[in-house]
Amino acid sequence: MEYRRTAVIKLDTPEGADTHLRETVEQFKYCANTASEWCWHGDDGYHVTSKAKADDALYDQLREDTELTANLVQKGIHQAVEAIKSCVERLKNDQDTSRPTFSADTAIYDKRSATFHRDRVSLSTPDGRIECDYILPDDADLPPTKYVANEDYEFRRATLHRRDGDWYLHASMLKEDDDTDTTTEHRTVLGVDLGVNQLAVASTGQFWSADEFNHWKREYENRRGDLQQCGTRAAHEAIAGVERKEDGRFEMFLHRVANEIVAEAAEHDCSHIVFEDLTDIRESVPQTSWHHLWAFRRLYEYVAYKAREQGVEAVQVDPRNTSKRCSTCGFTHDDNRNGEDFECQDCGYQNHADYNASKNIGLQYLRRRQNADDGGAPVDVRLNRGTLTVSGAYNLPATSEA
Numbered sequence: 001m002e003y004r005r006t007a008v009i010k011l012d013t014p015e016g017a018d019t020h021l022r023e024t025v026e027q028f029k030y031c032a033n034t035a036s037e038w039c040w041h042g043d044d045g046y047h048v049t050s051k052a053k054a055d056d057a058l059y060d061q062l063r064e065d066t067e068l069t070a071n072l073v074q075k076g077i078h079q080a081v082e083a084i085k086s087c088v089e090r091l092k093n094d095q096d097t098s099r100p101t102f103s104a105d106t107a108i109y110d111k112r113s114a115t116f117h118r119d120r121v122s123l124s125t126p127d128g129r130i131e132c133d134y135i136l137p138d139d140a141d142l143p144p145t146k147y148v149a150n151e152d153y154e155f156r157r158a159t160l161h162r163r164d165g166d167w168y169l170h171a172s173m174l175k176e177d178d179d180t181d182t183t184t185e186h187r188t189v190l191g192v193d194l195g196v197n198q199l200a201v202a203s204t205g206q207f208w209s210a211d212e213f214n215h216w217k218r219e220y221e222n223r224r225g226d227l228q229q230c231g232t233r234a235a236h237e238a239i240a241g242v243e244r245k246e247d248g249r250f251e252m253f254l255h256r257v258a259n260e261i262v263a264e265a266a267e268h269d270c271s272h273i274v275f276e277d278l279t280d281i282r283e284s285v286p287q288t289s290w291h292h293l294w295a296f297r298r299l300y301e302y303v304a305y306k307a308r309e310q311g312v313e314a315v316q317v318d319p320r321n322t323s324k325r326c327s328t329c330g331f332t333h334d335d336n337r338n339g340e341d342f343e344c345q346d347c348g349y350q351n352h353a354d355y356n357a358s359k360n361i362g363l364q365y366l367r368r369r370q371n372a373d374d375g376g377a378p379v380d381v382r383l384n385r386g387t388l389t390v391s392g393a394y395n396l397p398a399t400s401e402a
């Protein structure tokens, strides 16, 4: 039996290290984006999904263009190939996709480009190795300390992240033991509800507002309307320009939200991120425009491939009743929901309607797992404090979860 966990470790960077780490992630992004561009266009009109082929074509050039070590250059190329692979999967299923771009400040390390200790890490940069101490919470029973301090867990690889000026290591850790009973693995999931006012709401109580997105959308629509009135060829070209700019801006925004959702899952030690199946969302949420639907699909796609990097899996579940059902007692009724307010007509539970839905989405996955062939490993939904089990009972601190 293998247990995979992601430990999110804040780093204490020595004086002057910031510049070199930033240089590392910039050059890493350059490798990934260059590789994505090449693999997307491929040769003979086929997308390239072979790491060996991409290495052959790109490695020498990228070693020359950057000051990264061989291993980091390769990791950058491979990150792009993995993303292209998931695009090709989507194309096979007739789903929308577009060339992956890498904008987050990250770099992927393994044991050749980093040395992982229990209290510090040494990272390869263009300026040689840099050693950073871990900043670990004292509580040894909680992640990340629980895993970092436990010799049974081995460091496999890690992604270096820069967030709000600080540096973090998202370390993939593995514990192997002889226990062959696969049903005992405990899973914790993050439920995520997508919507037109709150773009995403996680079962941990994190909200991502759609205000910015909706504001730009209106702005662009007005500009396009004005241009359409002109009807000239120049105006048509200007409209195309507006659309290109619009898509780029929205994609950047969605990448940012996707990174934050994945970080939320990693920080709360979740093995799965659960979304609703988007196939019939326009029926269940009638105010969903095609534009929102595009954003939801893109966001799911981004989360899915960014999550995989962290050893976290994104899944979709049947969305039926997730907005009308009470996440506390299970009572399901149309009257439970009134716009953004949820009030259970049976038990009186009150909360933001999208937050209630996000918990139901997580619970829906739990129920599906219970009927799984392997007998269903125990699964919990991660809340802002503690977790929720399939019976609706809280684990750990039951407070603040009213």
Ligand SMILES: [Zn+2]
Pocket (backbone or CB within 6 Å): 326, 327, 328, 329, 330, 331, 344, 345, 346, 347, 348, 349
């Ligand atoms: Zn209720």
